[in-house]
Amino acid sequence: MLFQLPLSLLSPAGPRARLSILIFHRVLRERDPLFPGEVEAGEFDRICEWADSMFTVLPLHEAAARQVSGTLPARALSITFDDGYADNHDVAMPILQRHGLTATIFVATGFLNGGRMWNDTIIESIRRTTKDALDLRSIGVDGLGELELKSLDQRRAAIAKLIGAIKHKHPVERQALVQAVADTAAAALPSDLMMSTEQVRALHGGGMQIGAHTVTHPILASLPLSEARQEIAESREVLQAILGERVGLFAYPNGRPGHDYTPDNVRQVRELGFDAAVSTTWGAARAGTDCFQLPRFSPWDRERKRFGLRMMRNLWAT
Numbered sequence: 098m099l100f101q102l103p104l105s106l107l108s109p110a111g112p113r114a115r116l117s118i119l120i121f122h123r124v125l126r127e128r129d130p131l132f133p134g135e136v137e138a139g140e141f142d143r144i145c146e147w148a149d150s151m152f153t154v155l156p157l158h159e160a161a162a163r164q165v166s167g168t169l170p171a172r173a174l175s176i177t178f179d180d181g182y183a184d185n186h187d188v189a190m191p192i193l194q195r196h197g198l199t200a201t202i203f204v205a206t207g208f209l210n211g212g213r214m215w216n217d218t219i220i221e222s223i224r225r226t227t228k229d230a231l232d233l234r235s236i237g238v239d240g241l242g243e244l245e246l247k248s249l250d251q252r253r254a255a256i257a258k259l260i261g262a263i264k265h266k267h268p269v270e271r272q273a274l275v276q277a278v279a280d281t282a283a284a285a286l287p288s289d290l291m292m293s294t295e296q297v298r299a300l301h302g303g304g305m306q307i308g309a310h311t312v313t314h315p316i317l318a319s320l321p322l323s324e325a326r327q328e329i330a331e332s333r334e335v336l337q338a339i340l341g342e343r344v345g346l347f348a349y350p351n352g353r354p355g356h357d358y359t360p361d362n363v364r365q366v367r368e369l370g371f372d373a374a375v376s377t378t379w380g381a382a383r384a385g386t387d388c389f390q391l392p393r394f395s396p397w398d399r400e401r402k403r404f405g406l407r408m409m410r411n412l413w414a415t
Contacts, residue, residue, distance in 0.1 A: 100405040105171045107277045107412040108381070111232045115381040116160050117152065119144075120278045120393040123182045123206055123350040124189040131224055131249060131256075138188050140399055145196040147404050148174060156306055158345060161373035161391065164382050176200040177393060177410035179310060179348055180214060183289060186296040190303050202300055203310035203348035203375075206335040208291040214314060219259050223252050223282035231255070236277040238262050256276060264351075294339050301340055308346035309333040310369075316351060317358045319380055326365050333369070345372035352377030354390060363389050380415040 108115040114367070124141045136144070146271065148154055152174035176193070178185050181204035193200055206215050212402045213221075222229075233241045241262055244255040263274050279286065292300075302309050311317070311328040312335070320328070328344045329347065336344045347366050351357035354376055364388055373388045380392035394411045398404040 099402075100409070101172065103409055104151055104405075104412070106408060108172050110169065110171040112167040112384050114167070114171065115175055115383045115415055116164045116169055116391070117174045117381045117408060117411065118157065118160075118375060118391060118393040119148070119174065119176050120377060120395050121176070121178045121189070122180055123184050124192070125184060126188055131220075131252060134397070138192065141189060142192050143399075143401070144404065145198055147196060147401050148176070149196050151405060151408065154198050156199050156376065157308075157375075158306060158372060161346070161388055164384075164386065164391075165388050167384055173308075177308075178349070179204045180205055180314070181208065181292045181297070181310070183292050183296060186292055186300050190300055192303060193305070194303060197346070199304050201306040201307065201308050201346060202297075203308040203346070204297060204336060205310045205312065205314040205330070205350070206332045207312040207314075209297070209335075210291075210293050211288045212291050213286065213288065214291070215271055216260050218275045218279055219263070219284060220256055221286050221290075222279045222284050223259070225257050225286065226282035226285055227284070228282065231260075231278070231281050233278065233281060234354055236281075237276055238274060241293055256288060265316050265319055267319060268313050294401075297336070297339050300414035306337070307336055307340060307344060307347065308348055309336055309344055310348045311350055314350045317349060317362045318356065322365070323363055324362055326369070329362075329365055333371075347371045347374040349374065352393070354378060363387070379411060381412050382415060385388075 119361055123135045125135055128137050129135050152172045153170045154174050157175040163169045185202050229247050231244045245251045263271055309332040311332050317325045321323050333344045349358040375391045378392040379394050382391045398407050
């Protein structure tokens with residue numbers, strides 16, 4: 098109750114309402130020593146409790162439509178996940194259901210059924226290799242030499258350096274570079290990080306929404322427009338075939354406007370007939386916000402008061 102009044106003043110019902118959208122990627126069963134800041138089950142349970150007590154949580158498709166029509170309730174909020182990790186089904190969904198909440202899961206369809214996102218190949222190669230260093234001078238990327246891996250800090254730094262160097266390459270070149278790193282690391286890599294089609298259906302049957310997130314998770318701004326359109330359209334077609342119904346929501350990979358996607362990509366999403374799309378720009382949507390570039394916010398506080406204050410600041414800054 099402490100935060101409901103100030104949040105209602107910042108986000109009242111009706112035309113002056115603001116829509117907060119939370120973005121997550123994974124919910125782990127337990128703490129990851131390599132990435133201790135990643136949300137685990139107990140923390141996500143508390144975040145759901147706080148969100149439910151402070152906000153009016155709506156399915157994103159409903160919230161987006163009501164944002165356009167000016168009929169949002171006070172303190173409107175939606176919950177989203179990007180990429181399509183299996184723990185969204187195994188860990189996050191039971192917690193959401195226990196709190197009576199729903200979320201939208203944006204799925205990169207090319208990694209379903211045993212696939213692995215390129216960045217996870219990097220992460221797991223560095224995590225699982227038994228080598229104390231990787232010599233990557235031969236793979237042809239400026240700035241990559243010998244990476245020391247003797248400590249967790251060195252492995253975190255190596256992961257960050259590799260992802261930063263490879264992220265904006267064309268998907269074909271990116272995949273070749275990632276494979277070269279994996280070959281050099283010579284580690285056994287997991288094949289169960291991402292969802293199966295059965296888990297996508299189970300999420301949908303459990304009250305969650307499914308949205309499109311491209312096929313291979315490329316930086317859309319780096320692609321020719323024809324390739325970008327194919328990535329966007331094909332991901333939706335695959336999901337519609339899995340679910341047997343229309344998919345109306347889209348999330349831009351990485352999601353920074355002008356950097357990761359362009360106005361032309363926004364136009365493509367609109368022309369393809371989606372209802373709304375989300376970015377990763379912080380803030381909250383208000384009347385007049387482009388429903389094909391809805392902002393989202395990542396809450397990182399692990400204490401109720403700080404969480405509430407952070408959400409207030411996000412609304413205040415909008």
